[in-house]
Amino acid sequence: MEVSAFDIQRPFDPALEPLPCADEHGWWFLFRQRDLLLRRLDERRVEPLHGAGDPRPRHADRPEPHFLGRLDGTPCFAAELAGAAPGGELIERDLFRLHGRMDTDLFLLAGRAFQILEWDRNHRFCGRCGTATYRAEVQRVRVCPACGYSQFPRLTPAMMALVSRGRELLLASAPRFPEGFYSVLAGFTEPGETLEACVRREVREEVGLEVANIRYFASQSWPFPHSLMVAFIADYAGGEIQVDGEEILHADWFTPENLPQVPGEMSIAGHLIRWFVNQHRQ
Ligand SMILES: [Zn+2]
Known part of the structure; x- marks a missing residue:
């Protein structure tokens, strides 16, 4: 029975910390809703952005990136693209349409990144009392400072x-x-x-x-x-x-x-x- 097609094949170590150094090169999964920001490799193949530091243009309300862990030792980040995209020859494509056009491990990680961003975006306020929540540092959870209610990523x-x-x-x-x-x-x-x-x-x-x-x-x-x-x-x-x-x-x-x-x-x-x-x- 083939079961491996849906697993990340290369060594992937999911983690929230320790955060990578600022000058370390990493994979950046930048999403605007369901659209992932990509670099073209050729006519058909694409890949997420890769480089040192957050590639998004600086602006005041830029949401903090999420560190996902390391793929083959390379740090992986997920972040929302709220404003303008970084310059250059980049495209934005719906995640659903990217299967077969990207490295499979990166595609699976993009799915992970998307779900974490979706959870983060949808739980900014406490579902129980309505207070603004904050993102905990040691666990992937959003916590309400008023009533203590914890909202983990939902599956x-x-x-x-x-x-x-x-x-x-x-x-x-x-x-x-x-x-x-x-x-x-x-x-x-x-x-x-x-x-x-x-x-x-x-x-x-x-x-x-x-x-x-x-x-x-x-x-x-x-x-x-x-x-x-x-x-x-x-x-x-x-x-x-x-x-x-x-x-x-x-x-x-x-x-x-x-x-x-x-x-x-x-x-x-x-x-x-x-x-x-x-x-x-x-
Ligand atoms: Zn609350």
């Missing part, structure tokens, strides 16, 4: 399930998908629910089927905006396909020989489907 676990029936797999089309595009079932976990219970509930709600023998496949950080996708394989155990018409428009059984258009390399859904197809090729 939303979601499950994904490939339901199989012999050589067939269940694929479904959702209203948000392009025409003719299908994927495995997925959904967010609810409070108090295990991932396995979530698999059973989502499959029942979305296509009206029962499943058994739920096995873990792999997980993927999905920074759009802060999910952790946990993928499972499950066996069909009963029922007739009946779609809800809202979350799922159409679902059906497919063999490896008659697959519709499915997700690509970037997502764990694509890996899950390809893994099944390779297992059941004739």
Whole structure:
């Protein structure tokens, strides 16, 4: 089972401190909302900014960068691009569109950087009492000075399930998908629910089927905006396909020989489907 595609391959040491020296060269993940600031390497390939010190132009309300840790010993920083971008031949691109155009480790780190900035931006005020929060130094947490409430970076676990029936797999089309595009079932976990219970509930709600023998496949950080996708394989155990018409428009059984258009390399859904197809090729 291929699980390594979603992990950083080179040595990465996540850390908040000690902060690197000011003249040390580092990777700078500078974001304006979802857009990452990049340097072109050639027609297709891009990379984040690399250099000594914060490359953003100085201005009074420039938010402090976040030190993420070290990749191969090189310090990595995440920061918001609030005002003008640094000069030069730079481009800003949506993180979602950068898979395959960047070094994979840097792409995965960009996802990490984006989630930390998103959390920092969305928790400037206490969710309990409304007081302005501050960023703690020894842990990645924003703390309220009035009531002490701590807000850690938020992750939303979601499950994904490939339901199989012999050589067939269940694929479904959702209203948000392009025409003719299908994927495995997925959904967010609810409070108090295990991932396995979530698999059973989502499959029942979305296509009206029962499943058994739920096995873990792999997980993927999905920074759009802060999910952790946990993928499972499950066996069909009963029922007739009946779609809800809202979350799922159409679902059906497919063999490896008659697959519709499915997700690509970037997502764990694509890996899950390809893994099944390779297992059941004739
Ligand atoms: Zn508070």
